[in-house]
Amino acid sequence: MKNILVVTASIFGQNGQSSQLVERTLTQLRQTYGNIRITTRDLAAEPVPHLDASRFGAFLASAEDRNGEQQRVVDYSNSLIHEISDADIIVIGVPMYNFGIPSGLKAYFDHIARAGVTFRYTENGPVGLLEDRPVYVLAARGGIYAGTPNDSQTPYLRSFLGFLGLKDVHFVFAEGLNLGDEQKEKALRAADRNIETLTA
Ligand SMILES: Cc1cc2nc3c(=O)[nH]c(=O)nc-3n(C[C@H](O)[C@H](O)[C@H](O)COP(=O)(O)O)c2cc1C
Numbered sequence: 001m002k003n004i005l006v007v008t009a010s011i012f013g014q015n016g017q018s019s020q021l022v023e024r025t026l027t028q029l030r031q032t033y034g035n036i037r038i039t040t041r042d043l044a045a046e047p048v049p050h051l052d053a054s055r056f057g058a059f060l061a062s063a064e065d066r067n068g069e070q071q072r073v074v075d076y077s078n079s080l081i082h083e084i085s086d087a088d089i090i091v092i093g094v095p096m097y098n099f100g101i102p103s104g105l106k107a108y109f110d111h112i113a114r115a116g117v118t119f120r121y122t123e124n125g126p127v128g129l130l131e132d133r134p135v136y137v138l139a140a141r142g143g144i145y146a147g148t149p150n151d152s153q154t155p156y157l158r159s160f161l162g163f164l165g166l167k168d169v170h171f172v173f174a175e176g177l178n179l180g181d182e183q184k185e186k187a188l189r190a191a192d193r194n195i196e197t198l199t200a
Helices: 017-033 053-060 068-086 103-112 153-163 181-198
Strands: 002-008 036-042 089-095 119-122 125-128 135-140 169-174
Touching: 002 017, 002 068, 017 036, 017 089, 017 135, 017 169, 017 181, 036 068, 053 068, 068 103, 089 153, 125 153, 135 153, 135 181, 153 169, 169 181
Parallel strands: 002 036, 002 089, 089 135, 135 169
Antiparallel strands: 119 125
């Protein structure tokens, strides 16, 4: 039995291209592992609030000093972190919006990056505290960016996830989805092939 955490970030929810690539990845993981248990975090259906000073203050407050509201903020962040800690495999759908990751995904990341919980600073620099495990990123884009300096997402995701200790990160790109039907079909077929080999 493999526990899979699925994070989708498309504003179109499960209709988003990235969410559909996630769905195909789950089909493939089912074939590979047989029995899988899926926990879904759909950031469109249930948005994570943007981080602000009061929420960040809750993260910094010591357990004994937290008021009720601060405790609720920390409990919520802890529940997101537990979902990741419990997962054997993490699958993330990442649309490109305005040259970056969706703001909803950033808000989620802002709630799982916790000093002393998911990373800590040492004299040799920061150390991620999450145990490494496979992360599959399904990236959907209207244009074509992979391997070029305009692909801000890939290095950012590698840096952020690596900062928390997640270094076994694999990307599948479906690109040029807004460049006409032919390119779209071609990109989705190529992504499907990559999903098959990725999780085989
Ligand atoms: C608000 C918005 C902004 C977008 N910005 C970009 C962009 O900067 N670069 C790009 O290649 N495609 C852009 N697109 C196209 C999306 O990347 C493409 O539609 C992709 O399928 C989105 O993933 P989703 O269907 O899972 O939401 C944008 C789409 C939307 C809705």
